[in-house]
Amino acid sequence: MTRVILVGSGRMGTLLSQAIEADKDLELAGTYDVTNVSELDDEAPAADLVIDFSNRDALPHTLAYVRRSRAALLLGTTGFSEGELAEVRALGEATQVIWSGNYSLGVAVLRHATRLAAEALPGWDVEIVETHHAQKADAPSGTAEMLLREVDPAGERTVAYGRQGMVGARPKGEVGMHSLRGGTVAGTHEVHLFGTDEELCLTHRASSRQIFVTGAIAAAKRLVAREPGFYTFDELMFAE
Numbered sequence: 001m002t003r004v005i006l007v008g009s010g011r012m013g014t015l016l017s018q019a020i021e022a023d024k025d026l027e028l029a030g031t032y033d034v035t036n037v038s039e040l041d042d043e044a045p046a047a048d049l050v051i052d053f054s055n056r057d058a059l060p061h062t063l064a065y066v067r068r069s070r071a072a073l074l075l076g077t078t079g080f081s082e083g084e085l086a087e088v089r090a091l092g093e094a095t096q097v098i099w100s101g102n103y104s105l106g107v108a109v110l111r112h113a114t115r116l117a118a119e120a121l122p123g124w125d126v127e128i129v130e131t132h133h134a135q136k137a138d139a140p141s142g143t144a145e146m147l148l149r150e151v152d153p154a155g156e157r158t159v160a161y162g163r164q165g166m167v168g169a170r171p172k173g174e175v176g177m178h179s180l181r182g183g184t185v186a187g188t189h190e191v192h193l194f195g196t197d198e199e200l201c202l203t204h205r206a207s208s209r210q211i212f213v214t215g216a217i218a219a220a221k222r223l224v225a226r227e228p229g230f231y232t233f234d235e236l237m238f239a240e
């Protein structure tokens, strides 16, 4: 039985809690949110795994618990800085850790398709568009940032976050990132590649959050069976 501490009791936290309660291999050891997250620093119950879908401000508390307990960590929260993500990766030296901005299998394949298209179509203009519900706390989405990395693995290209106030032609080589917010959209990601007289558009639409829950639980079960290290979603889900 894997004892799980859940950080986040919002839209994702509620669904994850139900999935954990329904899973015969998992047991919920405690749930934390803004009201009690500081308890993770020194007085939380024992657990084998921490699942965090909350807010970047919870990260120091989650990391403090994982450092102390050496529980495995599956992190789904988005909106982190590069420095925060480096801290998360470094924790892989002590225990099993995964961060992904998206736990859907379809988005994993979209990332591969984006890499393939960008490599095959050098010189084409690329624009990434993400659409989410009105309550989302961060922009651009973590998934859009991951897609940007597939287009520009070396981080060499200029990124235009929206084009408000732009004067003149679109600079060659720039990648555009655009965020739409409204209603209850669970998450849509589009990668547009524009050539002369043609456009390739790769799209993923989430019609419910259950896809993220299913992917996260499946990845978590594989994570706890591994040696300490920082893992990607692909390494856990697609490798033998």
Ligand SMILES: NC(=O)C1=CN([C@@H]2O[C@H](COP(=O)(O)OP(=O)(O)OC[C@H]3O[C@@H](n4cnc5c(N)ncnc54)[C@H](OP(=O)(O)O)[C@@H]3O)[C@@H](O)[C@H]2O)C=CC1
Binding pocket: 007, 008, 009, 010, 011, 012, 013, 032, 033, 034, 035, 037, 053, 054, 055, 056, 057, 058, 075, 076, 077, 078, 079, 100, 101, 102, 103, 104, 138, 142, 209, 212
């Ligand atoms: N990787 C993936 O596949 C996915 C990632 N996400 C990401 O997961 C995160 C949560 O999304 P969602 O559930 O929709 O968001 P919600 O706003 O519905 O829930 C956020 C939760 O985090 C808690 N929280 C907020 N601030 C803090 C804090 N400082 N310390 C501790 N807890 C805090 C909130 O507590 P309280 O309720 O007390 O305010 C709430 O329980 C987001 O970053 C989102 O982008 C979402 C879907 C899929």
Ligand SMILES: O=C(O)C1=N[C@H](C(=O)O)C[C@H](O)C1
Binding pocket: 078, 101, 102, 132, 136, 137, 140, 141, 142, 143, 144, 186, 187, 188
């Ligand atoms: O906040 C959300 O809802 C989502 N967040 C993730 C992100 O930022 O990419 C994943 C998914 O798109 C839903």
